[in-house]
Amino acid sequence: MDNTIFSGESKNIEYKVTLPDKSEKYMKTVIAFANTQGGKLIIGVDDKTHQVIGVESDILFQLMDGIANAVSDSCMPQIIPDIEPQTIEGKDVIVVSVEAGKHRPYYLKSKGKDNGTYIRVAGTSRQAFPEKIKELEMEGARISWDELTCVGYPVSENATEKLCQDIEKFRKKAGMTEYSVKKEQLINWKILKQSEGHLLATNAYVLLTSDYFPFSKTQCAVFKGTDRTVFLDKREFTGPIYEQIEEAVDFVLRNIRLGAAIDGLIRKEKYELPTEAIREMIINAHCHRNLLDESCIQVAIYDDRLEVTSPGGLYNGLTYEEVMNGHSKIRNKGIANIFSQMGLVEAWGSGIKRIVSTAEQYGLPKPRFQEFDNMFRVELFRNNSMTMAEKKDGEDSEKVRKRFGESSEKTQMNELTDTQKKIVELLCYDKQLSAKKIAEKLGLGSRSIEKNIKKLKTLGFLIRHGSPKNGYWEVTDCDTEEKNK
The missing domain is CATH 3.30.950.30 (Schlafen, AAA domain)
Known part of the structure; x- marks a missing residue:
């Protein structure tokens, strides 16, 4: 027994x-x-x-x-x-x-x-959630959304040529075997489909060549302190997802400290967080996100941590323990295959383990992984353990940001409408309020409230935990615990 x-x-x-x-x-x-x-x-x-x-x-x-x-x-x-x-x-x-x-x-x-x-x-x-139900339907039909045809989307020679050349460049950069990539390979990899003499675009082709889907974005921000109250800088990257990854990694590197130490006669530069872990976090988010969810990938830098959040929890019932043991269930087969061909994914099932091991080698606290109903979050902690010499010889993130002309200290709250501010205020005091109840309290229509809640979710002010009926809201810019006592 x-x-x-x-x-x-x-x-x-x-x-x-x-x-x-x-x-x-x-x-x-x-x-x-x-x-x-x-x-x-x-x-x-x-x-x-x-x-x-x-x-x-x-x-x-x-x-x-x-x-x-x-x-x-x-x-x-x-x-x-x-x-x-x-x-x-x-x-x-x-x-x-x-x-x-x-x-x-x-x-x-x-x-x-x-x-x-x-x-x-x-x-x-x-x-x-509705997007999870759609994904379950696709699991039941053994279909990966990114391999479906994007109806009516044109396959252009220029876009196809650029994708093929970029795959070749990435392979070369990763030190992989070089070979010529043509549209025939894209057909074999199910990125393009042939039908009655015509080439059809899959959703993966669209994600890899354009900014056609509004949800395909990487939103990056630097916040002052350890919460989302005041932001110092924000950027939104669109276009081919592998380009978004490169831009998001660069954004993080520009906004963390670059230290330097003199080793003999050689000046060695070293970022305060391992670049390998940063890349892995952002690649993983794009590779494993739920594409049926209209949220964007979010990369947030705080004084104490780097946080990457992707839409969709772990795929197909996978547990964190299984992930740590090297199990991998692939949500987006077409994209995963191209990432593998580009050398962005080295070995299946090793991404999260690699984040943990590189953090350990760097002497950082253990990264944290959180799964909610409809999103997955990875947090890499900054321990600010650089020596004074390393900091002095390096550059502080503030200087770098100013050099790039990207410092724009202002409060995100100031950009919200009065209705949005009132919704945030109400949810600070009662995190279980429904849209209907908020509408009653503010004397507005439910549809208007739902629209504003969706906007607040996109801006990162609200995070939903639990089911629509029994869940609650996390307000990222107020001390909810204090206010809910």
Whole structure:
């Protein structure tokens, strides 16, 4: 018998002391397991103390039949769990094992696909956002969005030629085997498609050659202090995503300290953060982002850290532990392939491990990785441990910024409309307010409030955690903990 399943709740295990009267309460968990990476629901164990309470033996099989019927009646498409009794510490429990489903998305029949689709996030079952539902549909159909045809988008010879030449240049720069890249390779790599003598553009081709998609941006900013209240500089990069990566890396390097030490007769320059880790963070964000989410990639520099946030959590139920063990599930196959051909991705599944190891070699604190419902964030901490000599011989980020004519100290708050400021103020005091409630308090229409909330999310003022119904707002420029006491 597997005792590990009784060692505590995790992303893949959930306990119930008794079977809830309403099957919907545990059906959400069954659906979330099927939509993520499978899991076990254990009936007869206290979810708070993990104490084995057991199920009465005279109703054991009756309960098991009830669970099988409830799953069959409530879930779409059909989920067939493995339901078995196990004896632990002399008491009987029921173990409901659900496999990761192949016909996603699974949802509660009574609520329908839009409102009844659930996923597992950090050990809880949460309602899926619309963009996550779209992604689950594509997983179920075994499709990568970037490999789909971008209907009506023209394939131009100039854009194709530039992409081919750039791939060759990147290969040379990375010290890879040099070879001539032509449109035939782009067809083999599924970046271009052939149909009845015509060349069709995939979404990956569009992302690699243009600024056509409004969400394909890298927003970079430098903030004063350790939060987003006052920004010193901001830039927004668009165009081919590999160019965005280069520009974003350069932006970070311009805005962190460049120290220098004299080693013998040689002056050696060294940035306060490892360039390899910076590049890896930004490449990873572009390679693994959810392209069905209309948010942008954000790169933020604070006094104490570099933070890179990408839309979409870890893909297809992947856990942080699995990522650290070198597992890799590829969300964007076309882009991942081109990044590999360019030498931007060296080895699958090694990106996050490399960020951790380079930070360790640099003597930096351990990087932090955070997964929310619809985004993934990597934080690399600055320890400001450069010696005075290194700082003196190097350049401070302020000087560099001024030299580039990019210092523009002003408060982001000043750029907001009155309505947006009022929304921020209300959410500082009550982070669980719905758009409808905010509209009532401000005497405005719900649609207007939703539009302004979307704008505040894009500007980085608001971050949504949890499901639309039970989640809460994080306001990035007010001390919410203080105000919510």
